[in-house]
Amino acid sequence: MRINVSRIETDESGFAAIARIHTAIEQELPGEVIVDCGGLQWIDANMCAPLAAAIVAPRRTIRLAKLNPAIEKVWRKNGFLDSSLEDTHGTTIRYQQFDVSGGPEFAAYVERNFRGKGLPIMSGGLLREFRRSIFELFENAVAHSNTQFGIFACGQLFPSKHLLHFCLADRGIGISGSVRRYLRQAMHAHDAIDWAMSGMNTTRRVADGVPGGLGLKIIRDFVSENGGAIRVASENGYWRLRGREVEKGPLPAGFPGTVVDIEINTADSKMYQLAGEVDPATIF
Amino acid sequence: MTVNIRLLDVIGSPHAVSSADGSSVHDQIAEALRRDEPVDLSFAGIEDITSAFLNAAIGQLYGEFNDEVIRKNVRLIDAEGDQLVLLKRVVDRAKDFFSNPDAYDAALSGAFNE
Numbered sequence: 001m002r003i004n005v006s007r008i009e010t011d012e013s014g015f016a017a018i019a020r021i022h023t024a025i026e027q028e029l030p031g032e033v034i035v036d037c038g039g040l041q042w043i044d045a046n047m048c049a050p051l052a053a054a055i056v057a058p059r060r061t062i063r064l065a066k067l068n069p070a071i072e073k074v075w076r077k078n079g080f081l082d083s084s085l086e087d088t089h090g091t092t093i094r095y096q097q098f099d100v101s102g103g104p105e106f107a108a109y110v111e112r113n114f115r116g117k118g119l120p121i122m123s124g125g126l127l128r129e130f131r132r133s134i135f136e137l138f139e140n141a142v143a144h145s146n147t148q149f150g151i152f153a154c155g156q157l158f159p160s161k162h163l164l165h166f167c168l169a170d171r172g173i174g175i176s177g178s179v180r181r182y183l184r185q186a187m188h189a190h191d192a193i194d195w196a197m198s199g200m201n202t203t204r205r206v207a208d209g210v211p212g213g214l215g216l217k218i219i220r221d222f223v224s225e226n227g228g229a230i231r232v233a234s235e236n237g238y239w240r241l242r243g244r245e246v247e248k249g250p251l252p253a254g255f256p257g258t259v260v261d262i263e264i265n266t267a268d269s270k271m272y273q274l275a276g277e278v279d280p281a282t283i284f
Numbered sequence: 285m286t287v288n289i290r291l292l293d294v295i296g297s298p299h300a301v302s303s304a305d306g307s308s309v310h311d312q313i314a315e316a317l318r319r320d321e322p323v324d325l326s327f328a329g330i331e332d333i334t335s336a337f338l339n340a341a342i343g344q345l346y347g348e349f350n351d352e353v354i355r356k357n358v359r360l361i362d363a364e365g366d367q368l369v370l371l372k373r374v375v376d377r378a379k380d381f382f383s384n385p386d387a388y389d390a391a392l393s394g395a396f397n398e
Contacts, residue, residue, distance in 0.1 A: 212336075214335040
């Protein structure tokens with residue numbers, strides 16, 4: 001099969017392109033599947049995470065062929081192909097796959113990639129809130145995706161643009177699958193994402209014993225304050241928060257699971273503190 | 285006798301982020317509360333903390349114990365400002381979650397029936 005797009009960027013069309021690659025692979029017979037990447041001239045490095053999630057295929061071995069040299073170079077720096085090239089600029093956030101029980105491994109990954117070395121230009125408060133956000137995202141995927149394929153992470157720092165992208169993808173039941181199960185009613189995938197990303201909604205029930213729903217709200221507040229963006233593709237839905245503005249709609253092709261990309265303005269020098277001060281004596 | 289629970293020791297790392305670790309902490313706190321023993325919960329050395337962890341560790345307590353029991357017996361030690369703010373949000377949410385679940389579910393469903 002052949003990839004029929006020349007660019008895969010972190011946007012609606014990029015997620016749709018990856019979804020189409022998944023569909024094409026699924027239609028191939030079991031065995032080795034050669035993916036002709038000859039036409040692909042650019043892919044945002046953070047999109048390795050959803051690409052990896054999309055090309056995992058039981059009973060098929062995927063081989064990426066005719067790679068553009070520039071893409072291959074990045075993928076040998078960030079670990080997507082291998083780690084044979086050194087990241088001399090310190091701009092890659094490594095690609096890694098995690099098992100759903102891989103919380104400790106993910107913590108070690110965050111420690112390696114997001115402590116000083118990769119992000120020298122972020123203030124301490126910004127870095128702390130960013131780390132909290134990606135831990136919340138990982139836990140969300142662990143709790144809700146029901147994936148058997150693991151969770152895929154990758155990021156990229158763009159120093160000249162003062163941007164950091166970090167992507168987490170899973171091959172789970174999708175947000176709409178999870179929300180539909182909970183609300184027991186049909187809805188568009190983009191509305192389900194909006195429901196999950198809005199305020200304090202949660203698919204947890206009291207019988208589950210553990211409250212939920214706060215994590216995505218905290219991420220949303222942080223990204224809005226930062227002026228960054230969150231992009232979510234899940235099944236046939238796409239949702240984007242830019243600053244405080246939300247756009248949502250159908251995704252032209254269905255992503256097999258959920259991918260969330262967080263874009264952070266690394267030049268943001270605001271002092272980050274969750275709103276308000278609390279007297280410990282009044283918490284309970 | 286006061287039960288001392290140090291998050292760093294229970295979790296074994298400075299990352300208080302997973303629900304699974306939160307549940308381990310919850311089980312220790314709940315065991316002490318069932319015996320009506322006070323708990324000193326130390327946040328010393330914790331670098332990362334999430335709502336997922338706190339929901340499991342502390343929010344979950346509100347499903348079994350009333351506010352008064354928790355308020356009387358659980359004392360927070362060495363928690364930083366942003367950790368306290370997050371915990372307050374988790375606790376407020378847990379109280380809401382466990383006190384009025386039917387109304388909460390109905391309100392959520394209503395959002396898509398408009």
